[in-house]
Amino acid sequence: MRNPNEPDNNYHGPGYYYNGGQNANQNGYNNGGYNSSYNNSYNDGYQSYNRGYAPVDTSQGFAKYMAKTYLWMFFGLAITFGLAFYMTIASGDVVNFLENNFAMYGIAALLSIIFAFTMGFFVTKLPPLAAKIIFIVYSADIGIITAPVLLMYELQSVVEIFAVTAVMYLVLAVIGLTSKRDMSKFGVILSVALIILLIYSVISMFFIRTPMNNIIINCAGVLIFMGFTIYDNNKIKKSYYAFSGNAEALEKLSIIGALQMYLDYINLFLYLLRLFGKRRN
Numbered sequence: 001m002r003n004p005n006e007p008d009n010n011y012h013g014p015g016y017y018y019n020g021g022q023n024a025n026q027n028g029y030n031n032g033g034y035n036s037s038y039n040n041s042y043n044d045g046y047q048s049y050n051r052g053y054a055p056v057d058t059s060q061g062f063a064k065y066m067a068k069t070y071l072w073m074f075f076g077l078a079i080t081f082g083l084a085f086y087m088t089i090a091s092g093d094v095v096n097f098l099e100n101n102f103a104m105y106g107i108a109a110l111l112s113i114i115f116a117f118t119m120g121f122f123v124t125k126l127p128p129l130a131a132k133i134i135f136i137v138y139s140a141d142i143g144i145i146t147a148p149v150l151l152m153y154e155l156q157s158v159v160e161i162f163a164v165t166a167v168m169y170l171v172l173a174v175i176g177l178t179s180k181r182d183m184s185k186f187g188v189i190l191s192v193a194l195i196i197l198l199i200y201s202v203i204s205m206f207f208i209r210t211p212m213n214n215i216i217i218n219c220a221g222v223l224i225f226m227g228f229t230i231y232d233n234n235k236i237k238k239s240y241y242a243f244s245g246n247a248e249a250l251e252k253l254s255i256i257g258a259l260q261m262y263l264d265y266i267n268l269f270l271y272l273l274r275l276f277g278k279r280r281n
Helices: 036-042 059-091 094-125 128-150 155-178 184-207 211-243 247-276
Strands: 016-019 022-025
Touching: 059 094, 059 128, 059 155, 059 211, 059 247, 094 128, 128 247, 155 211, 155 247, 184 211, 211 247
Parallel strands: none
Antiparallel strands: 016 022
C-alpha cells in the first residue's frame, strides 16, 4: 500500500483522488469537480419555463433576488465545509477516515453520481421547497466527499486557498453581473472544454502520470471554472429579467442559480487547492 503522505501522482484532475492507496473514482459527480453531467444536462434549463408573461423589473427587486440567491449559495458552502472540516478533525488523516467512514463515503459517492446524472432533468420540475431540500442534502453529500481531500493538505493552506477562492469568485461574479455582452455561446464552449478535460483526465490517470501533466490539468480546470463563474452569474442576471413577472419561477430559479454558483465555487477551490495547496508531510 502506498504511503498516503507521499506526493500524489495518481491524482489526475476532476473527480479522482488517491486516498491511502485506494483510488476513489468519482467522475460522475463532477462539474469538472462535482457536476459535469448536471451542467451539461441543465445548462439551458432556464428555458423550460413558460415565458408567456411580461417581464417586470426594478433594480431593488434584482438586488433582493441576488441577495437571496447568494445567501443560499453561502448556506450550501457552510454545510459542505462545516461538515468536511468536522470530519477531518475527527479523523486526523486519510487512512483513518477511510477505515472509519468507508461505507458512508461510498454511499455519498454513489449519491453524488445519481445527483449529477439526474438533477438536470427533474430539478426544474420540482416545487421550490423540494429544490431547497435537495440543495441541502447535496451540500452535505459533497461535504463528506470533500473531507478526505482536505486531509491531504495542511489546515492553514486550506484556509488560505479558501480565502483566495473567495476573492477570485467575487471579482469574477462582478464581471458576470455587470457585463452587457451576450455570453450565451460561452456556455457551449465551456461545456465542451469541460468534457475534453474530463476525458483527458481519465486518459492521464492510466497513461500520463507526471507532475507537469497534473499542473496542466489543474490550470485548465481553474480557467474553465473562472469562465463558468462569469457565465453563470451573467445567466442568473438574465434569468431574473426574463422571469421577473413570475414570482414562483424566480423562487425556483434562485435555488437553481445558487446551486450553480455553489458548484462553480467548490470546483474552483479544489483546482486551486491542487495547484497551490501545501500537502501534509
